[in-house]
Amino acid sequence: MPRHYKRKTETKYKIEDLRHALEELRNKKLTLSQAVIKYHVPKTTLLKQLKQNEFKIPKKGRSAVFNxxxxxxxxxxxxxxxxxxxxxxxxxxxxxxxxxxxxxxxxxxxxxxxxxxxxxxxxxxxxxHPSISLRIPEATSLNRITAFNAAEVNLFFEHLKTIQTKHNIPGHRIFNIDETGISTVQKNYKILAPKGLEQIAKATSGERGVPTTVVCAVSATGIYVPPMFIFKRKRMNQLLTKGGNSVIIVTVSESGWINESIFQDY
Structure with a gap:
């Protein structure tokens, strides 16, 4: 939480006294020492104001470290x-x-x-600097970082445009495929609990989740391919399709993630 500092001390002079002191100094009615004694304004404050062309209300507290x-x-x-x-x-x-x-x-x-x-x-x-905020970053692998850059993306779209023009590929034959990982452990949200407890628990299906991958594909014209679910198992079991409809695709892999052969099957 940001802290809001409240100043404990106040300046010993008023802004009007500073104005009067500067006016008498510029009109040579008082010397610098006399103005300090008469109006109780610090000497450094008067000198700083005299160097400025316009009157500026002096800032309270320490000077800023950085300009x-x-x-x-x-x-x-x-x-x-x-x-x-x-x-x-x-x-x-x-x-x-x-x-x-x-x-x-x-x-x-x-x-x-x-x-x-x-x-x-x-x-x-x-x-x-309100343009900067404290955020939780999303973990991104180095492979994705090095592959996803302006040069690679531009090169991809140049090749796509060349192939599409050469073979006259319509929009309903161009698909975008993506995958997402789903954990079997639900994400915990903040809950209300008694004060003073060192540890608060909430029931889940497990303490460590098992990854399940879902692959989806949609064409440029809005046609979608039924999703594919990849479960972390060595052998396929028809019970994995229980509760699903007839169009979903279900398969298994040892890691729970998609691989080259499963992608080709899809």
Whole structure:
């Protein structure tokens, strides 16, 4: 949960006092030391305001570690890592922020012992960059990552277009086939339970699921092929088709996943 810090101390001067002090300084009615004593405004605040062309209400609290451009660089780095399938965790971001500040010799109050930026900085960074959110990633194999890229996809569609044009293949003869895995163990959702219990259980068909694969195929014109169910077994049993209709296809494999021979049969 993000923490909302509430300031415990307030400035000893009012904004109107700061305006009056600056006006008298610019009109040379007071010296810098006299303005500090009369209006109780810090000397550094007056000097900073005098250097600016326009009056700006001074920000309370510490100065930001990174400027706007540097935070945009951090945001871009996070998005690039996500696109490359190597996401940045909250702890990784805090470590990167510390090293980024050290490399640029920026003044910061990060923990030098743990070499991490603080949690308050992390929550503040997330609030300043609403385009980034904390998500649970889907596990993706390296084989799929290396095979699925812009060059390979473009090459596939170029070949598809060439073959379709050459043989004049109609849309009802072009099929998209995909598979999905179904576990025999249901996914648990959050439940209401008494406070103080160290462990809460919920009944399922098993603690470790057995994979079952379902293969589906649909043509470009909306025609579908009956689905095929692949159960994890060595031998086929007709009881596996019990409760199903007459058009579904049922088969078995040792792993529960599809293989080359089953694909050809389908």
């Amino acid at each position: 706007k451009e540097q935070e945009i660089q951090l945001e871009k780095y996070i998005l690039d890592c996500c696109k490359s399938f190597y996401g940045v965790t909250p702890n990784s971001l805090r470590r990167i922020a510390f090293r980024f500040a050290e490399a640029n010799k920026l003044k910061h109050s990060f923990n030098k012992e743990s070499q991490l930026a603080g949690k308050d900085w992390y929550y503040g960074f997330m609030s300043r």
